[in-house]
Amino acid sequence: MVRFARAYVQLPTGVVGALILVGVAALALSAPLFIHPSDLSVSKASGPLLHPPLDGYPLGTDQPGRSVLDLVIWGARPSLTIGLIATALTVLVGSSIGLMAGHYEGFVSRSLMHVTDWFIALPSLPLAICLAAVLGQGAVSITIAIAITSWTGTARLVRAQALAVEARPFIERAKALGASDRQIMLRHVLPNVAPLILVSSTLTIASAILSATTLTFLGLGDPTDVSWGTMLNQAFGQGAVTGGAWWYLLPPGLAILVVVLGFTMVGRAVEQILNPKMENRR
Amino acid sequence: MSSVEVIGQAGPDPAGPPERGPAARSDLPSYLAKKVAAAVVSFFMVLVIGFVIFSLMPSNPVAAITRGRRTSTEQQQFLHEQFGLDKPWWEQFGDFVWRTLHGDLGYSWGYQDSVSSLVLSRLGPTLLLMGAATLISVVLGLWLGIRSGWRHGSLLDRLASGTALTLWSVPTFWLGLILLVLFASGGVGPIPSIFPAGNMSTPGSGSGFTPAHILDVAWHLFLPCLTMVAVIFGQYVTIMRSSIIDELGSPYLLTARAKGLRDDDVRRKHAVPNALLPSVTVIFLQLGTMVGGAITVETVFSWPGLGYLTFTALKIPDLPLLEGTFIVFSSTVIVFNLLADILYRFLDPRVRQQ
Amino acid sequence: MLKSDRGAAPRLRRGVAGVLGLAVVLASALLGSTAGTATAKDDEQSTLRVATATAVTTFNPFLSYYDGELNVIGNIYPSLMSLDQDGKPVPYLAESYETSEDNLTWTFKIRDGLKWSDGEPITAKDAAWTFNLIMSDPVAATANGSLVSNFKTVEAPDDTTLVITTKEPQANMLYVSIPISGIAIVPQHVWEGKVDSLKGYKNMEFPVVGYGPWILAGNVTNQYTTLKANKDFFMGAPKYDRLITQYFSNSDAAVAALQGGQLDQLGGVTATQFDTLQNAPNIKTYQQASDGWTAIEINSGAKTRSGKPIGTGNPILKDDTVRKAIALALNRQKLVDKVINGRGIVGAGYLPPGYPQFFWTPSEEESLSYNPDKANALLDEAGYTMGDNGIRVDPKTGKPLMFRFGIHSDDTGDAQIAPYVQEWLKAVGIGTKVEAMSFDQLNVNLSKGDWDMLMDGWSTGPDPTYLLSIQTCATLPLDDGSAGNTDSFYCNPEYDALFNKQITQFDQGERAETIKSMQEILYQANADIILYYKNGLSALRTDQVGGYLYGEPDSEGFYPLQNQFTNWRTAAPATGEDAAPASSQTGLWIGLGIAAVVVVALVGTVVLRRRATAGLRE
Secondary structure, X not given: OHHHHHHHHOOHHXXXXXXXXXXXXXXHHHHXXXXXXXXXXXXXOOOOOOOOOEOOEOOOEOOOOOEHHHHHHHHHHHHHHHHHHXXXXXXXXXXXXXXXXXXXXXXXXXXXXXXXXXXXXXXXXXHHHHHHHHHOOOHHHHHHHHHHHHHHHHHHHHHHHHHHHHXXXXXXXXXXXXXXXXXXXXXXXXXXXXXXXXXXXHHHHHHHHHHHHHHHHHHHOOOOOOOHHHHHHHHXXXXXXXXOOHHHHHHHHHHHHHHXXXXXXXXXXXXXXXOHHHXXXX | OOOOOOOOOOXXXXXXXXXXXXXXXXXXXXXXXXXXXXXXXXXXXHHHHHHHHHHHOOOOHHHHHOOOOOOOHHHHHHHHHHHOOOOOHHHHHHHHHHHHHOOOOOEOOOOOOEHHHHHHHHHHHHHHHXXXXXXXXXXXXXXXXXXXHHOOOOHHHHHHHHHHHHHHOOOXXXXXXXXXXXXXXXXXXXXXOXXXXXXXXXXXXOOOOOHHHXXXXXXXXXXXXXXXXXXXXXXXXXXXXXXXXXXXXXXXXXXXXXXXXXXXXXXXXXXXXXXXXXHHHHHHHHHHHHHHHHHHHHHHOOOXXXXXXXXXXXXXXXXXXXXXXXXXXXXXXXXXXXHHHHHHHHHOHHHHOO | XXXXXXXXXXHHHHHHHHHHHHHHXXXXXXXXXXXXOOXXXXXXXXXXXXXXXXXXXOOOOOOOOOHHHHHHHHHHOOOOEXXXXXXXXXXXOEEEEEEOOOOOEEEEEEOOOOEOOOOOEOOHHHHHHHHHHHHXXXXXXXXXXXXHOOEEEEEXXXXXXXXXXXXXXXXXXXXXXXXXXXXXXXXXXXXXXXXXXXXXXXXXXXXXXXXXXXXXXXXXXXXXXXXXXXXXXXXXXXXXXEEEEEEOOOHHHHHHHHHXXXXXXXXXXXXXXXXXXXXXXXXXXXXXXXXXXXXXXXXXXXXXXXXXXXXXXXXXXXXXXHHHHHHHHOOHXXXXXXXXXXXXXXXXXXXXXOOHHHOOOOOOOOOOOXXXXXXXXXXXXXXXXXXXXXXXXXXXXXXXXXXXXXXXXXXXXXXXXXXXXXXXXXXXXOEEEEEEEOHHHHHHHHHHOOOOEEEEEEEOOOOOHHHHHOOOHHHXXXXXXXXXXXXXXXXXXXXXXXXXXXXXXXXXXXXXXXXXXXXXXXXXXXXXXXXXXXXXXXXXXXXXXXXXXOOOOOOOOEEOOOOHHHHHHHOEEOOOOOOHXXXXXXXXXHHHHHXXXXXXXXXXXXXXXXXXXXXXXX
């Protein structure tokens, strides 16, 4: 662990990425301390309507006259939440299927991999759109749609790694000692594939946040949420493009960019350390 | 072949053509037969998944069809009977498969038109946009990837990788919106509106292959194409870069260098051709998944293609249309995956020599 | 690892080249295939270019009901009557009309000597055939069946006489066949052969045989429609030679096109866009009084036609006091100010201000304008005590005043309004759970009665009969849930009686009075709380087009409701330099210039780098 930390600090991208994430997380968590519910209230908003930056509103205002800065900071909360929950679901489903496909042989393994292959063949965005449209608007269905469309990557990675682990002698030994399938998978294989799962989940969060924003922008989110995707959806629908309302369009997009970049950088740094073979490539 | 790392793990796993086991070593006809059979099974699964998703939903086609129009209660009754929604599910599924295989994707509620003809009329613009964007990104991405990989760690490499990574982190639709505000709204500072804000051509610009019309379409194509290229070329940079780095340590490169060949020649004649092999197949795998990206770009630029059709279908939602576009998108991916497999078979010297 | 197979290189390169080549061929082929039947450009012709908000999929007048299609159909097929500047019916194909003593028989005298665009004469038989087809064929009834449901027979005893008999007296007869929102009359000799395949028939064999100010000349799917002026139109030929209606799926693109001079007129812009366009050069923005409203529906007790309660609506909302308190808690003026930038009128009556003859406003004492104190007092009085969490509780059941509030997820207006409503209702102790739903989902819930509050919006043509009808008991669903057409399950015999009365009132003044009484009943019921009427917001290129608008703006600068049947015909090219083509060309050349620079720069870099590296690595 110490070795890992030491190696991590050596990587500038990793450090920058981690700093970004810590900063964003701190802002998101502490937002209720400095953003009062009345700042987000539409009926109490007192700023001018859809106005460029002015005194008291460093990033301008939205249509009801609320501060865009407040909205962007507050928007981190639902955006990160969706990303994290969707990733947790993805990892859970993907790892279970990957582990099972790696452990069992014959029919089970083959059918699991066939199912995975079928899902891989489905284009993720159209499938997510269809799912979200059918499940109904809102964060819950978006989360489910993302999980259903992105578990295949994890499943494949985990299976490949699990196969390698299963071939090692200590698994042989555990089997000889009468360990159950469950024990082998959870006690012996899982700890060995966990680092890989960690890497892939960092990268999954990044793309989950992107997917969630995209689905929300397309109108599948809850339009009354204060999230980055909703802000962009509203801006697009209200004609902010014609109005040249750059102060309303830029901040949410940049926020997404920064967070996604942060997760990607951290994920890559962790990957470099855990997978030295990759190191000489970057 | 080592696994090729592509930025981001989400979506279909791009790690090369799947399962190159004994199957790949068998003779060509049976290899092809297996791959085609797998594709057919996949297609059937798409139908099953599509059917399951869309029958889950409680919907009221009569209300959807009569949206915002004067209808008498008698007419509502007539439409209700016409839809025949009271059939058992297996019959509905049988009908559905039969119709789909015959190219009939149902009847759109929103457009009051057959989904197949709607899809056909939108296919051209999407293929044009995707084709142009892919072509440019592949050329740009491979070129940058070769350069970056060959001299990895150089300034160019770091710049290219950094740009690719940053652009990958940008939501596609947002980039499109920003480009629209900057270059098509005429609303920001001194920048004039130099590109059209949407659509595919100016009315009356002629038709067919007249130079005026082609220029006009190209003018409309510029911003959407730029948006797509910006977001996707990074994948190709990364793929190509990794493949080149993989080749760097190979003995044959050392041999070639030892023979006294120029660095450029070593790269062009030895490293690149071998590194292209994994890249080309991955590119084909990516092509299929790219169609999804068309949805957001076409929406932002109102490009009259399949992606935009999908977006409009979301509004009601127009379930038959949504189902139709889903089947078309999925089939595209399946076809491209099949092509990737076949291409690999023809390109991989190890397989070919068997 | 066996990777040094030399044969791979040339083969591969050929493969890649093949793929690239294929893509180029494909791309250029598609360029060609997407081009449709646009007429060749002719610089001699003047062209009016207007935007449409809805795509065109059919020009079949029996099926079409989208604005983008109807505006075209109303201009290429005749109708019995048309509308004057005040929205009153005036003769078109019918020169005159008379009604029988019992008001059941209408005799129209059809104008003699007019010819379809293929030279055949237009007769009363064409009109009779069209009406009879709609009355007898369910497919032909798709778009306008409800307009003829009271017709008994339609006959043409000779070429210039059309006789319509109705089951009951029908006061809105003159609105049944008007351009755009009414029934279009088609040539029998052309359409007779299409009846069997009417459902799939798109009427896109150009030029389309018809009669009107314009002749439909071509259509490029999803892009634009081309019309040619009918220089022999008897009311006066259009001033332009050609009309192009272009489809913009995104209003920002349309606004940009207007600013760039590629469009002459654009309607239906958002308030934000309107404000931006107000300051743009050469552009005149104009407002029309609204022809529709935005409202909140409240489920005051969903039931079937036989009176059987259905659905999961919250029974607390059956209480008139609660609904009245909700109405009082809403600050409608603030919605107008903030959601639509003040471009609208605070809502009250059921019919929009665009039709002044029917517009009703409540008296001072009736008015339920914003008054949260009064709302609180009413609820207190009725015994709804405030709970600990700020939500009132029903004393009888102990249940909180917590309601579902369904909004259309595809409507940015709904999404903007919802948080205001939520906050205002919270202030009077009423909780709401906002549920964004697709249009379809919302309708499924609505028809089953599974809802408490919903966002709703309607617009109407000059005859309000249909809009009024969806509040009658006859539109409630049957016991099996089918055949329902109700707006909010409102049902009141008193209202129904007035509805049946106004339909038979041939004196327009008396009819308007009845209709106003009906609106008063609706206002007091608070089942449809009208929030606002949004003005029609449009813009014109004054340097390119003149004479487009008709009527004089009122003291507040509002134009009367405009109508494309007149607008398109009276519009004339603006005198002076027409800057449009130049500016669009400029943009094109600048764009291509940039593209060229990028390409040159790229190629240059490659060449230079290659040379440099070659030198270094020798």
